[in-house]
Amino acid sequence: MSKTLFDKIWDRHVVKTIPNGPSVLYIDKHFIHEVTSPQAFRGIENRGVSVFRPKQVVATADHNVPTINQHLPIRDELSRHQVSKLAENCANHNIELYGLGHPFQGIVHVIGPELGITQPGMTIVCGDSHTSTHGAFGSIAFGIGTSEVEMVFASQCLLQSKPKQMRINIDGKLGRGVVSKDIILYIISKISASGATGYFVEYAGSAIRELSMEARMTICNMSIEMGARGGMIAPDETTFNYMKGRLFAPKGDEWERKVAEWKKLCTDDYAKFDTELNIKAADIEPMITYGTNPGLGIPIVGAIPQTEAIPDENERRNLLKALEYMGLQPGRKLLGMPVQHIFIGSCTNSRIEDLRMVAGIVKGRKKSSDVEVMIVPGSQQVAEQVRKEGLDRIFEEAGFEIRQAGCSACLGMNEDKIPAGHYCISTSNRNFEGRQGAGARTLLASPLTAAASAITGVVTDVRELTKEI
């Protein structure tokens, strides 16, 4: 019988199936961080059980860490307590921790792939919804809640019902100035923030095949923003080239054996999906969001929809509420609108390729004096690479502030917040009310758009600023 990529991996990980109930799914890798793990550790301790397979767990501190002076004790007492609790829990349960000060520390979804921990065919979970990022390697990767973190601690398994499956095919060539962030913002704007709820998504098609691994990660990362459990892309030579030689990737004969196995991880020709969607790459333009969920996006040259055009009364009301929060009006264009902040970072767009993209635009230019620009590498290793390539000098000369690795203003849990009422073009993944700080107004866009707008101080179409891309 023809199987999808998802079926192949899922079937191999089912320990048993409860009649009329979920399956017991075996988990290969479990990433944890300081925010969603303490209650789970407490939970298993209260039950008197220990972590079942500590070697399959990897920890880092990212959500709640400062991005300046990381060598000093954390100033905020609660954050300090949470981060030290993680260290204590990992020590007690024999879990490898890449905490603050460690050369591997960084956003959990950046470090897994860059260390070669994330591999095709695996089942991967983390108490964080953007775990879908790891699906770019052809793995089943999804976010879980803290009770589920506790389940995986206790048994290395989860109870899961098999989700429905959707394939999104993107074919053809991308236009100038259009990058993978625009692809995913385009898809979400078409199918809405809940359009893939209940589904696991496979991205396929010639436009996807041509993307680099890091670009693929950006797409899988935001699968959750359309409600999907996760997103995945079949592994290919691009995947293997990216992985080869990474610290925890298999070596020697083991590598050859694994690659041969991974090559079988693809959807069979006649496999059935519950839903299938076809998109022409040429239809996609640089995108930007104007509302308070990632589905409210438009081409950067476009206008915010008129509310009269929306037949459903609830939807109309929601849009008006979002626009009121954003201080925007139906029908207006965003192009040329002043912004006060630019945030370049998060597990969506903080990898070396993203930062190279930004450097390519700002090299030899200076930021507008009307904006503050914060650039936060996804990991210590990315930061190191930035220095090696001399990108840090380009950013400094442009007047950008470079911070240390962490989630930072993506969720505003540490001090990195956008002030109320201010506009921020952000390369992150969520524009919810208050996400970047109470009252902050987030416009999601690609690193190219963020970089171009940093130079001008207004919402800018990168294609207008430079002919070089």
Add this chain to the structure above:
Amino acid sequence: MKAFTVLTSTFVPLPVENIDTDQIIPARFLKATTKEGFGKNLFRDWRYVNNDEAKPKPDFVLNQPQYRGEILVAGKNFGCGSSREHAAWSILDYGFRAVVSSFFADIFKNNALNNGVLPVQVSDEFLAEIFKQPNDSTLTIDLEKQTISIDGTAKKEYFEINEYKKTCLLNGYDDIDFLLSIKDDIVQYEEARK
């Protein structure tokens, strides 16, 4: 986990769609290392002006004493966004045992069930009907029969719940109890894969 069988209660209406977990419990409250005490920060930024407990926003439903009860009724696509279980803990800690909506985000639904909070998914029409009821009317949720009714009217709807989750909730036991009971199967699976 507390068992859930039949619940009759007044309800708190929140007819807003796409309520994400950042609204339910803003990120700055995620610094705790225990599960308790989140209730007072539920919908924090919708509840208070400038985060000031002395300044409740009078038009927000949790600040209106006429609306009370153990059931929260919310607009479509409730609980989208971040996977933080803190959202379910804050709802439970505030005193809700059930959330009614015409659509739930996946992770929230799981998180709620894992904490003994029942997500009841109803049709758009039924949801609209509930929102029309006066504030002293009650709803009855019967988990065994999988029904929700608007008391004093003939309006009643059947809701779906996974058979396994239902048994867990009715008995007040959770997934971890089950997984720990099948450890041998898990070890066997690991052996077979080597």
